[in-house]
Amino acid sequence: MRLDWASNRKRTVYFWGVVLAIPVLILIWIFRPEEGFIHWLYPLFILLCVSWAWRLFHKAKLESIEREVVATTAAFFTIKLGYYFFWGDLTKNWVEIESTYWVMAFLMILLYIIFDARRGLIYSLALFVMTLALGLFRLGSEIALGQHREEFLAFVRSEMRLFAMTGLLYTLAIIKDQLADAHRQVLQMHALARTDPLTGLPNRLALSEVLEEASQHMFGLYVVLLDIDHFKQINDRYGHDVGDQVLKEVGRRLRSSLRKGDMLGRWGGEEFMIVMRGESQHDVLAAVERLREDIAFWPFDQVGAVSASFGVAEGHIGDSIHNLLERADKALYQAKHLGRNRVELSPA
Structure with missing residues (x-):
């Protein structure tokens, strides 16, 4: 019963999170149609959010939806980061790049909610490596020529933030898992103390x-x-x-x-x-x-x-x-x- 309650609560949080994201994405698409990435890919992401909300409402399997959301969101915002790194004026695009980094940070939090500490660490490090590779590929040669120094410093700060979050979230996940194990052991001991070992009935x-x-x-x-x-x-x-x-x-x-x-x-x-x-x-x-x-x-x-x-x-x-x-x-x-x-x- 406790597991069902926790699963239902998580489903409710996911549902309203997706529902609230839909109008935000629609407004961005309406007011910024001139940008190619927003014009072409935001409608697809909006449709995916509608699909997830529909499936969450109709009690579809939660684990599969979680994995789809994580994989799709990671791919979507990695593409967005690459787009703004390599398309157009880097200085003008930096606001979008910075906002994408914050989305990546929230995505890391979601990884540790959905997966265990080990897999959360692996996927978080994968995100960190991808963003680092994109930034270095775009800025590495230019910083050597003395260009985009401010953007490079901002890029380093964002990468350090992601890396620090990876370590912090992993530590918190380990502590969470240890506390959960201790709680399960207490519940098991409580149940054993009140169970007849022969019949399995309450003693x-x-x-x-x-x-x-x-x-x-x-x-x-x-x-x-x-x-x-x-x-x-x-x-x-x-x-x-x-x-x-x-x-x-x-x-x-x-x-x-x-x-x-x-x-x-x-x-x-x-x-x-x-x-x-x-x-x-x-x-x-x-x-x-x-x-x-x-x-x-x-x-x-x-x-x-x-x-x-x-x-x-x-x-x-x-x-x-x-x-x-x-x-x-x-x-x-x-x-x-x-x-x-x-x-x-x-x-x-």
Whole structure:
């Protein structure tokens, strides 16, 4: 869910960025038609921006659009830089050259947003080398003759800015990746601490946290404790490995039959817990009865028929988690006392 949210946010930023770029490009094309580069290539770039906006709006694959935008924008502004370096008066063109350098700087930022640090560095250095080669090819011979010194100094400043940004962005990207890795490790440790290693279900700690949060609204809250019948005999007769397989299969069947919004976990040993909400006892008991049938109906590998007993307790306003669990435990004991493989509701 978190990844989907981040992807949607990135898509929204890209969409509005492209949409806002379209009128700017159109205005430049309208007011400066005399320049060949703008006159012939800006309409093509405008059409590409419209295409990207359309595809972003219709949920096209984000990664392919990102790569297209980067590649096309890099090619477009490299051509623009070459055009203003070699076509016309260099002094008059320098404003456009300087603005193109700033676009290249923003493009480097986009590279590190889209790609990892290593690829961002490679592509940024490639941009830097291309712009450096264009500038040196245009100004190298003339500066030796004492011409275009101011432009050459401005060119050196722009190249140094790009090179410095490459190093700075790479450093920030490395730090970002390290922080992201540390955050993932923390999340993994948090999840492992709250997951039963055998069944993959939430463990007692996770269930306790859910109960603590759910206790803020006791009305309509139900706690179900279930215990596998004669589980000790399964372990004694078939061995603990088979017993573990039974536990995993019980967990799998329960999980596949849960209603949306219910939470299942392993409370300990052969005991499971389900935290449920319901508008009526009838609906909740019917759902729990289906869970009981899902366990008892199909035989288990190696051991045959397995059943479970269920104790259900309903929360009331002013109730405590301790009292709720105690009533569920008593209801479970009653289900076992009455013959097992049944569902019992605790009295209020």
